[in-house]
Amino acid sequence: MRFKNLLIVISTIIVCLVTIVSLTDIPTFKISFEEFERIIEETNSLNTVTAYYLNYRLYDTIFEIFVFTLSIYGVVFFLNSVPSIEKHVPFNDPVMNFYSKFAFIISIVAAIYIALVGHLSPGGGFVAGIVAGTGMMIVSLTKNIDEIKDQFKIENISSYEKLILLSVILLTIFPVLIGKRSFQNFLPLGKTGRILSAGFIPLFDLLIFLKVMFGSWSITFYFIKHRGVV
Amino acid sequence: MFLEISLGIILVVLALIVVLQNKPLKAIILSGAFSASAAITYFFIGAPDVAMAEASIGAVFTTFVYIVALKHSGKLRVGYIDQAGLIKRGAHGYEGVEYELLKLFSEDRAMSLEMKKIDSFDSIEKLENFDIICGGMVESTFSGKLRDFMLIPYLETNIFKTKKGEKLDLVRIKNLVLSGQISPQDIDQNTKEFTKYVFLISKESEDVGKALTDFLQNLDKKIFNDIVRRNLG
Structure with a gap:
């Protein structure tokens, strides 16, 4: 027991030191200002992180979407083997009922904003999707399972998801048809700083936003259906 | 910095x-x-x-x-029938073999016990609110009667017949004799049946049942025997 405690103390100190050192000694950026200018010129995206993962590294991002889709199917597949809860008891609290709707609206508006300006400021499709999914989750805590089914049309959601995945794949192949490389931008770059700029980056942001929103919502729905609300 | x-x-x-x-x-x-x-x-x-x-x-x-x-694994809802030696609320809290086993199990699974006393088995619907039901349940009595429950045996016992024709298990007989409700002469010594004490697990909490079976199988024999000796003698 004493040895175990000693081991815990030593490993804590090591982890603590490593964390602090890595947090205080962040390597300074080696990318020159010209490099930033080049990225912005080429993509017209002010957020260079988005420019990287939706333009230069779009191939990796597509696989991230595949992994996400696979994990959702995994959750749905395994939860379907669990019998669903017969007596579904939602939260029945007036304060919660009111604020959940409020939170839902706020999170959907915030999510759309984050998705649309992903190429101008911090944000993007993934975060926006999760924010919207969380909003849907909060509002569904106060509703009955049949009400949720009626309002969010869960059967349609899985078809939307497949449709979005298909359109993402088609959008990456489409440039080949018009004589460009695959995964290459085919839309006009527009004026820097506008929402409708940066070529296909906002389009992908929007598609990823919808995909992640429906995906995270499916996970929530199946959890509530098969395990019940807390 | x-x-x-x-x-x-x-x-x-x-x-x-x-x-x-x-x-x-x-x-x-x-x-x-x-x-x-x-x-x-x-x-x-x-x-x-x-x-x-x-x-x-x-x-x-x-x-x-x-x-x-x-949700299902955080709290263990236990319904019990008072049975001295197996499970009973005494002056210093709960005691008995079943309680100690459940306590060890809940500590092992990092859950908290929620104990509630049941008076009778008349209304089965009420029993569905529990994960585990205990209090000297005997395997042979419940087979077929409460089909919605999973039975997990943990301790062997004998069943005796009284002269009135009632079938009672060892701990119940002991408690009745000690409290003077029946005399030792009333017990028919020849009708001895072997059976086991069980925990009743509700079908909804099947995962709890599996975990409890695993726990009882892997429980140190020494600890188990010690618990039984301490409570039943």
Whole structure:
């Protein structure tokens, strides 16, 4: 027991030191200002992180979407083997009922904003999707399972998801048809700083936003259906 | 510099607290707090995109999924019938073989026990609100009668017939004789049947049943015998 405690103390100190050192000694950026200018010129995206993962590294991002889709199917597949809860008891609290709707609206508006300006400021499709999914989750805590089914049309959601995945794949192949490389931008770059700029980056942001929103919502729905609300 | 160091310390301390928790619910909520501080850290070291993702996924979404997943396993609802030696609320809290076994099991699974006394088995619907029902349940009495329950045997016993024709198990006979409700002469010594005491597990809590079976199989024989000797003599 004493040895175990000693081991815990030593490993804590090591982890603590490593964390602090890595947090205080962040390597300074080696990318020159010209490099930033080049990225912005080429993509017209002010957020260079988005420019990287939706333009230069779009191939990796597509696989991230595949992994996400696979994990959702995994959750749905395994939860379907669990019998669903017969007596579904939602939260029945007036304060919660009111604020959940409020939170839902706020999170959907915030999510759309984050998705649309992903190429101008911090944000993007993934975060926006999760924010919207969380909003849907909060509002569904106060509703009955049949009400949720009626309002969010869960059967349609899985078809939307497949449709979005298909359109993402088609959008990456489409440039080949018009004589460009695959995964290459085919839309006009527009004026820097506008929402409708940066070529296909906002389009992908929007598609990823919808995909992640429906995906995270499916996970929530199946959890509530098969395990019940807390 | 000071901010980074303090954030680093907070992260490590929170992570340690989460790992050392033995109550799953507390651990989940604290890991949500950990995610929130991680998000703040990401923000200050120049990664607002990652901070947003961490805050929404780590602090809210994962916490919810974990809590729902924990729903059935966080609290063990036990319904019991008073039976001295097996389970009974005494002056110093609960005591008995079944209670001690359940306590060890709940500690092993980091759950809390919620005890409720049952007066009779007349209304089976009420029994569905429990994960485990105990209090000297005997295997042969319940086979077929309560089909909605899973039976987990843990201790062998004998069944005796009284002269009135009642079939009673060893602990019940002992308690009745000790309280003077029947005399030892009333018991028919020849009709001895072997059976086992069981825990009744509701079908909805099948996972609890599986975990309890595993626990009882892997329980140290010495500890088990000690519990039985201490309570039943």
